[in-house]
Amino acid sequence: MTAPTNRSAWEMDRSHALHPWTNFGPFEDQGALVITRGEGCHLWDDRGNRYFDAVGGLWCTNIGLGRAEMAEAIADQARRLAFSNTFVDMTNDPSARLAAKLADLAPGDLNRVHFTTGGSTAVDTAARMVQYYQSCMGRPEKGHLVARDHSYHGSTYLSQSIGKRPGDRVEQFRYKEDGIHHLSVPNPYRAPDGMDEAAFCDHLVAEFEALIAHVGADRIGGFFAEPIQASGGVIVPPQGYLRRMWEVCQRHDILFVADEVVTAFGRLGHWFASWDEFGVQPDIICTAKGLTSGYIPMGAMIFSDRIWQAMAADGARWFTSGFTYAGHPVACAAALKNIEIMEREDLLGNATRVGALFETRMKALEALPLIGQVRGKKLMVCVESVADKATRALLQDEADVGKRISDACEAMGLMVRPIGHLNVMSPPLVITADDVDFIGDTLETAIRRVADDLAREGLV
Known part of the structure; x- marks a missing residue:
């Protein structure tokens, strides 16, 4: 085949590429x-x-882009070991070192790491882990999930079903609705008339309690929350809201899943924002983006020793979820170098x-x-x-x-x-x-x- 060297990148892209969130009319008219x-x-x-x-x-x-030491770290790892799978009982040195580093940086007893290909697959895996864990605890019916309106949790079938951002739900797609519930967006700017921030916070927490009473605490297994709802409009919740929602989860044995795909790795001045910014100790943190600063696609789900111990209790179970590129040695090397730069500077x-x-x-x-x-x-x-x-x-x-x-x-x-x-x-x-x-x-x-x-x- 002859490479189309006489065609511009703009023309080739316009003629052949389907972009994420393509708006067909403007794209066909203007390209990218x-x-x-x-x-x-x-x-x-x-x-x-x-x-x-x-x-x-x-x-x-x-x-920032264009860092030579990142390029060198990526190239060096690609020369040494470009790929090695991490399925079942195999690993590689960068994957092991990064897992240990993330356990060190994460709050509380979040000492276990499952690598993914990005934020969407981290959230997707977290949803499956909620159900897996609750089943291991003898509560197989406790698999319902709760999230919020205007949330964005990814673009896999399951993660987009958990999220509910205006504009994402188009009539041509179908979404999982059974077993997924959505609460009001905690946006003080759009609070009901006459309701101050403290009253709005009370209202939101009461709404969560009412949902639990309606669905049944014995059926709700996990609550998914971005500390600040990013793509939904940078929604900063009312003072004390996240902590109180976490306390509700604690009372009802509901896992608190913090979607820190955006807020982790410095966006709010912390490695992770849940505890340092909001005083919440999640059971699971999902992360990606700043993990490698975008140099290589990668995500991670970081979860507690308590969850690991419940899943591994009888020694006979299999956790049948994962990805070919999970723990990819080049991606892990990039993440380690990224964290080193962030610490040094x-x-x-x-x-x-x-x-x-x-x-x-x-x-x-x-x-x-x-x-x-x-x-x-x-x-x-x-x-x-x-x-x-x-x-x-x-x-x-x-x-x-x-x-x-x-x-x-x-x-x-x-x-x-x-x-x-x-x-x-x-x-x-x-x-x-x-x-x-x-x-x-x-x-x-x-x-x-x-x-x-x-x-x-x-x-x-």
Whole structure:
């Protein structure tokens, strides 16, 4: 076969690729932006345009792009041992060392690790482990799962069924509904009228207790929660909410599964946010993204000694779930080098220090037209646009406000992620104070321009 060297990457992609979350009309009309190079927090496209990537890839390029020592670690491991499976009774040195390192970093007795190919497969496996564990405990009917509205837990059949983010549930797909329940999104900005944050928290906890009473504590096995709901709009829950939901789980023998695919590895200034940020000791943590800073696809499910001991009690059982590339030696070598860099350069500290500046600068955008709320913690922030600041009413869909703002930013060399009426940001942990100023100034200019355009078109 002859390679199509006379065709551009843009043309080949447009003619042959199905992207995740493809929107067919715009894609067939405009194709995709072709990225050719990355260094630190910046990306370059095939026309030589440079962008500051405030999206951080997809919440993942924590140590920044283009690091030679990461490339060398990956290449060195590929030369030494490019692949070795980890099924049943085989392992490899990087896999064993990374499992031990994650056990050391994880809170409490989370000393056991099951490697996956990404965040979706980590959550998928956690759902299966909930049912497996409860069955081993003599409670085979305790397999129902609980999650929240506006949550995102992945894109496998099971993980997307557990999540429930607006826009993900399309009529052409079917989702698992039996045995999966969803509670209200813990978004204080959208709390019922007249309900302050403390009362809203009480309401949410009572809702969980009511669901347990309705379904039966003897049937609910696991509760899935992102500490901060990332793709659902960077939803920071009410003060004390996660701790109280965990306490409910403790009372009813419900496993608390923390989906830290986004919040782990420095996004909030901690290795893991559940305990350090919210005072919650999960039974299971799912992680990916920042585990390798996006250099190699990889995920992990970290779980407690208590779960291991229950599953392994009689010595005869098999845990029949796993992936060809679980514990991949090259991916594990990349993760180990990634963690080494984060420790050596104190990137958790930088995320805390610069994250405080980022929060403050982004919060100032609330004074602008269109902006109803800016929310988030450290290096994950969402800007929510509204038609009316007082009522918090949303703009009509045809305004496409999030995409308009991201397009205006892109024209000025800044990438922010549009999700409907939202724009979310999760910049690399190597971000500087000067970078914060650039993001803030550029985003402010973009919002003002979009507000003027929408006013001229009669859409606000």
